Amino acid sequence: MPGIIGAFVEIDSAVEAIEDLRRNRFNDLTVYTPTPRHEFEHALEPPPSRVRIFTLIGGLCGATFGYWIAIWTSRYWPLVVGNKPIASWVPYTIFGFEVMVLIGSLATVFALLALSRVPRLTMTVGYDPRFSGGHFGVWVATSPDRAKEAAELLRKHGAVEVRHEA
């Protein structure tokens, strides 16, 4: 979708612009910031990240697999020592724990990449290298008929540069 990108030097200017844009029913906003800032989170009010669901499922699968592989292989080659149980859950907890951490961590990383939509081969329209430096970017995805209004709002709040991108 085409839109307008505004570059800001001051963080509070960018936050005010976001709040004003949302008041004017521009809701498809993306903010570029060199470092995570709570000010933007408060202004954008995004839903909670779903990374935790992947982490939980990955951890549970890992713990299950860790216990299962140890128990299954013990029963596959049963070595009876002193009438002790063939599958010994105490040492097998090490495998349950380690594999839980391993698969849970990898699931977390997968969730980060999938939900953030990376890796990407090309930069998104509107991105500017300054946004990894000291500038803040506000991207407003909007139809051409409201582009002028969005650009004016961005300028009003102190955007040092406003560009139309398609």
Add this chain to the structure above:
Amino acid sequence: MATTASQYPLNGQRPNIPSAAVRLPAVADYEQVDREIIGTLRPTLGWFTLLGIAVLCLLIGITAWMYQIYSGLGVAGYHPPVMWGVYIITFVFWIGIGHAGTLISAILYLFRAGFRTSIYRCAEAMTVFAVMTAGLFPILHLGRPWKFFWLIPYPNWRLIWPQFKSPLVWDVFAILTYLTVSSTFLYIGLIPDIAVLRDRETNPVRKAIYATLSLGWRNSDREWRHFTRAYLFLAAFSTPLVLSVHSVVSFDFAMALVPGWHTTVFPPYFVAGAIFSGLGMVFTIIIPIRKFFRLQHYVTLNDLDAAAKMCLFTSMVVGLAYLTEFQVAWMSGNKFEQEYFWNRVFGQWAWAAWIMLLCNMVLPLSLFSQRLRRNPSWLFILSLFINLGMWFERFVIVVPSLSHEYEPWQWGSYAPTFVDYSILLGSFGWFFMWFLLFIKQLPVMAISELKEVVPPKRKHPHPDEFEHSRDEGIAHPFITGEHELPGGAH
């Protein structure tokens, strides 16, 4: 005292800096962070020299290993009863080194300890390279090292599986998990910083490499939202993991019925020792980096002070564990244990035990002095003693126990050969080669996290962000370490 007034500017009081209140008063804006941290990536003659030395040490180690493979493990100085020696000692030593990285990057992250911000990247990289180094030693210790993969459970034509009740298999799982998770943690933290490098790089080849490694990261609010959550969960996973790994390593010893090994104090003792030794290596690495890259205004004296307090604490835990071992042997009524511990401090291996006690218990007590905690030169010297002491701690655990078991006819001795020493040297070459390559290719400090500490530009300045610059105490050179800056580099 006459010096007190100038040393402690807060009306003679010692400063008490909350660890969460990290301040970088000599860093003005985000652009300065980018400029100065990216500036450390330029290779210098000194760096090439150090890299050459590291590669030379590695080649010596590789040559010795080739000789060992050709001639057999006998050339490594093993003979009954001491069949574990320098390799297992060095394995435990490097695993221990790796622990401080995760402590600093994960545990201190969960505790919101602000002083970790400037040192955690180095510590994390150190962890990954230390675990990579440690992982080589069990393989070096195999008679047929090319069969090492038999320890990994996979369906195979022999229809056999590893013995899951063996501590050696626990080790495989613990170390591979630790290596995977710590590498992942390091890389995930690096992605936004690599994106900064991508956006500043002018060389097209390097730019393409950075673009690939950054996965097209663009600093959007969506990416940061998931990134911060994922980072938190990885830290939460890494925290128990770091405690489990050295506990599992300690089981290699504690599960055996050998005097001096078969004790329940080993897991906490090993974990505390690992963190202590890792902090020693962090000082060994971070203090020269801070000095030669002129980053004193990022790694401030406050940061070193806080890390030195942790070092002191873990030293005291380790010291307590040493004393507890003696107490347990004394109170057990087991004459083999008693004889072993008597032999440890007054017998054949007394020299090694006293090096251990001096370096790990006595010298770190100097850190009760705030003046020494804030003295980078002393911290660096002390860190070398800690590295030495912790290597000898593992020597004292491994060799005296095996050489002095139950029956006098079993007693023996152990002397490392040039193959052992060469491979030990090679392990340092391997570790420092990777570390030196890392610090010239990727940011040695976390750019995006440093920016979280630096106040952003504002149209209407935020009152909290001015607090520290107005506060005479916090901004004083004594606190920030600015007085150390050569030629006013800040």
